Amino acid sequence: MPETALLVRGAVRELTLGEAVREALAEEMRRDPRVFIMGEDVAEAGTAFKVLGGLVQEFGTDRVIDTPISEAGFTGIGVGAGMTGMRPVVDIMFGDFAGIIMDQMANQAAKIHYMSGGKWKCSMVLRTTLGATRRSAAQHSQSLHAWFCHIPGLKVVMPSTPYDAKGLLKSAIRDDNPVVFYEDKMMYKLKGPVPEEDYTIPLGVADVKRVGDDVTIIATSSMVQVALGAAKLLEEHGVSAEVVDPRTLWPLDEKTLIDSAKKTSRVIVVDEGYGRYGVTAELASVIQENAFFDLEAPVKRMGAMHVPIPFSPPLEDATVPNERTVCDAALALCGK
Amino acid sequence: MSTVMAGAAPDAAIDSKLLLRMYRRMVMIRLFEEQVNDLYTRALMPGLAHLYIGEEAIAVGVCEALRADDYITSTHRGHGHCLAKGAAIDRMFAELLGKEAGYCKGKGGSMHIADPDTGNLGANAIVAGSAGIATGAAFSSKRLGNGRVTVCFFGEGALGQGVVYEVMNMAALWKLPVIYVCENNMYNEYTHVSEAAAGDILGRGPAFGVPSESVDGQDVRAVYAVTKRLVDRARNGEGPAFLMANTYRFMGHHVGDISREYYRSKQEEQTWKSERDPIKVAADAILAQKIADQAALDQIQAEVKAEIDKGVQFAMAAPYPTVDKVEQDVYA
Numbered sequence: 001m002p003e004t005a006l007l008v009r010g011a012v013r014e015l016t017l018g019e020a021v022r023e024a025l026a027e028e029m030r031r032d033p034r035v036f037i038m039g040e041d042v043a044e045a046g047t048a049f050k051v052l053g054g055l056v057q058e059f060g061t062d063r064v065i066d067t068p069i070s071e072a073g074f075t076g077i078g079v080g081a082g083m084t085g086m087r088p089v090v091d092i093m094f095g096d097f098a099g100i101i102m103d104q105m106a107n108q109a110a111k112i113h114y115m116s117g118g119k120w121k122c123s124m125v126l127r128t129t130l131g132a133t134r135r136s137a138a139q140h141s142q143s144l145h146a147w148f149c150h151i152p153g154l155k156v157v158m159p160s161t162p163y164d165a166k167g168l169l170k171s172a173i174r175d176d177n178p179v180v181f182y183e184d185k186m187m188y189k190l191k192g193p194v195p196e197e198d199y200t201i202p203l204g205v206a207d208v209k210r211v212g213d214d215v216t217i218i219a220t221s222s223m224v225q226v227a228l229g230a231a232k233l234l235e236e237h238g239v240s241a242e243v244v245d246p247r248t249l250w251p252l253d254e255k256t257l258i259d260s261a262k263k264t265s266r267v268i269v270v271d272e273g274y275g276r277y278g279v280t281a282e283l284a285s286v287i288q289e290n291a292f293f294d295l296e297a298p299v300k301r302m303g304a305m306h307v308p309i310p311f312s313p314p315l316e317d318a319t320v321p322n323e324r325t326v327c328d329a330a331l332a333l334c335g336k
Numbered sequence: 337m338s339t340v341m342a343g344a345a346p347d348a349a350i351d352s353k354l355l356l357r358m359y360r361r362m363v364m365i366r367l368f369e370e371q372v373n374d375l376y377t378r379a380l381m382p383g384l385a386h387l388y389i390g391e392e393a394i395a396v397g398v399c400e401a402l403r404a405d406d407y408i409t410s411t412h413r414g415h416g417h418c419l420a421k422g423a424a425i426d427r428m429f430a431e432l433l434g435k436e437a438g439y440c441k442g443k444g445g446s447m448h449i450a451d452p453d454t455g456n457l458g459a460n461a462i463v464a465g466s467a468g469i470a471t472g473a474a475f476s477s478k479r480l481g482n483g484r485v486t487v488c489f490f491g492e493g494a495l496g497q498g499v500v501y502e503v504m505n506m507a508a509l510w511k512l513p514v515i516y517v518c519e520n521n522m523y524n525e526y527t528h529v530s531e532a533a534a535g536d537i538l539g540r541g542p543a544f545g546v547p548s549e550s551v552d553g554q555d556v557r558a559v560y561a562v563t564k565r566l567v568d569r570a571r572n573g574e575g576p577a578f579l580m581a582n583t584y585r586f587m588g589h590h591v592g593d594i595s596r597e598y599y600r601s602k603q604e605e606q607t608w609k610s611e612r613d614p615i616k617v618a619a620d621a622i623l624a625q626k627i628a629d630q631a632a633l634d635q636i637q638a639e640v641k642a643e644i645d646k647g648v649q650f651a652m653a654a655p656y657p658t659v660d661k662v663e664q665d666v667y668a
Contacts, residue, residue, distance in 0.1 A: 036479070062479070067506065068502070068505060068506060068509070070502035070503075070505065070506065072468070072498070072499045072502060073467075073468060073471075073499055073502025073503045073505070073506060074468075074502075074506065075468065076467060076468010076469060076471065076472060076499060076502075076503060077468050077471050077472040077475055077503060077506060078468075078472060079468055079469050079472055080457070080468055080469035080470060080471060080472020080473045080474075080475065080476070081472040081473070081475045081476045081479075082472070083457060083469065083472070083473065084407070084457075084472065084473045084476035084477070085476050085480055086475070086476045086479060086480070088472075103462060103465065103499075104468055107462050107465060108460075108462075108465060108466075108468065108469060112450070112458060112469075113665055113666070113667070113668050114443055114665045114666050115440060115443060115444040115448040115450065115458065116439075116440050116443075116444060116448070116450035116451075116452075116458060117438070117439065117440035117441030117442075117443050117444065117665060118441070118664065118665035118668070119439075119440070119450060119451065119452050120450055120452060120457070120458065121668040123668075152666050153666055153667065155667075176668035177667050177668050
């Protein structure tokens with residue numbers, strides 16, 4: 001975790017992002033008997049991505065529950081359980097299944113608190129995935145998190161490191177609102193330092209992953225490592241890049257983004273979702289509305305190309321930003 | 337276990353106090369809805385109003401068979417469910433008029449009344465939208481061991497939504513204490529059920545191993561008796577059930593649905609109203625069994641009318657929420 005101080009004492013181990021997620025779930029399930037996991041193949045299989053291995057052995061099938069392939073149904077059950085005293089963690093294997101569950105999230109989970117005048121709460125976490133380049137084609141590769149960001153009443157969390165994933169997931173589980181928690185499928189094996197002692201990261205606090213002076217790269221989830229790689233390339237060109245990770249898209253820590261934009265005066269926003277009407281549009285507008293007179297150049301947006309994700313590897317790779325394209329965009333923004 | 341049980345005969349053992357209480361509650365819903373109709377047609381009520389007139393025996397019979405801490409979920413046609421589960425008339429009217437004193441501080445309105453104090457998880461304006469919530473509440477009750485049963489009310493229109501079958505499947509797999517109560521009023525909005533639901537409606541439950549029954553939804557005694565049995569069964573850990581209550585929507589889909597001949601005849605409506613009015617069915621039973629005389633029933637009617645009038649006056653006089661409340665309650 002470059003440039004980020006871990007404000008903890010005690011032992012720190014290297015964990016993968018998948019292990020950090022599993023550890024967060026296990027600790028919260030030990031701490032609070034109301035927490036349970038439900039989804040397709042979450043128990044003995046430990047999910048399709050093998051992230052939850054071992055949980056069913058410790059907590060049993062009453063708390064790590066294999067469901068039928070009924071995403072709308074069991075997400076709805078999660079909403080009802082979250083309203084009536086449980087703390088469900090609903091596992092949606094691929095973020096592409098958002099369409100199947102959207103009524104449960106957008107019309108039910110997101111609105112019950114408001115529609116009831118603040119009387120009912122829905123405390124649930126929906127864990128799901130994003131990210132292309134896994135050769136999974138158009139229905140298993142999308143990054144559709146902007147859909148949830150659009151809905152008042154939902155929170156959206158996008159960790160980019162094992163440390164963030166663990167601390168943010170624990171906060172999400174303890175939150176009294178429906179929280180959508182995105183994991184990048186390609187990052188499950190990413191390693192990073194994670195302290196052994198208990199910690200949480202509050203929702204709504206961005207993190208400066210790398211300090212720099214010439215250009216700010218605001219990057220989310222899968223794009224944070226890309227941005228950090230681009231920053232290294234930029235060093236060779238004498239450009240100092242700052243990488244800022246919002247960590248949660250709602251609540252959004254606008255101040256950290258704006259402060260960085262004012263400092264460097266040049267901003268690129270990189271997010272793996274579609275650019276049109278997407279997260280990059282929102283973040284860019286936050287910068288333009290609040291740091292316009294400090295900017296030397298228009299905010300540059302980079303996201304997935306506006307096409308269904310193709311299967312053929314050379315085509316798929318062309319659809320998402322990479323270190324090279326982000327570096328080139330930064331150089332152009334800096335007039336180099 | 338996957339049987340279709342015969343419709344229950346009215347239980348002769350239903351005591352007279354219970355029958356009178358259910359009669360009063362049905363009258364309350366009827367007069368409440370007539371008042372809503374009046375407010376709406378006089379342009380005093382904003383938005384939409386879907387009236388429950390004609391279906392009162394289902395909400396009342398079902399909710400009488402529940403404990404105060406049992407849960408219900410309701411529908412866009414939900415005023416009757418809320419009142420039957422114990423909602424107060426004045427705060428109901430206040431919510432319908434968008435007032436701060438309403439159950440949801442005016443933020444929900446007619447189609448979204450919700451109230452934890454009466455176990456009301458919320459009326460829902462998405463057809464079958466509460467099927468998941470109801471089943472999830474039943475899941476919680478089983479895990480927490482609190483003995484609560486959940487009733488999921490929906491109309492026969494919801495039979496077209498796949499999520500109903502998804503959650504029935506899981507409720508059966510996990511033996512959850514939930515009763516799916518299908519109010520078959522024969523019309524999906526403006527479309528007859530025969531054009532929308534293929535096959536045998538009561539055959540759907542047994543396909544999942546969910547015991548299914550039908551009941552005369554115009555007879556509050558029959559509804560109460562069968563629900564009591566299904567609720568006891570669910571509370572004893574024997575799992576979900578499906579109950580189809582056959583009924584009729586005396587009014588239009590919503591208050592503005594005035595000209596209805598293109599989808600059903602006036603004669604059909606008249607037959608149901610004159611021969612199958614649930615309040616008249618109950619009154620006839622009360623009089624025949626000499627539980628009360630006509631004067632006593634008239635007295636009930638007058639008392640309820642006074643409560644309704646008081647509730648409307650309260651709601652009309654109550655203030656709207658101030659605009660600074662608009663961003664409150666988005667997040668807990």
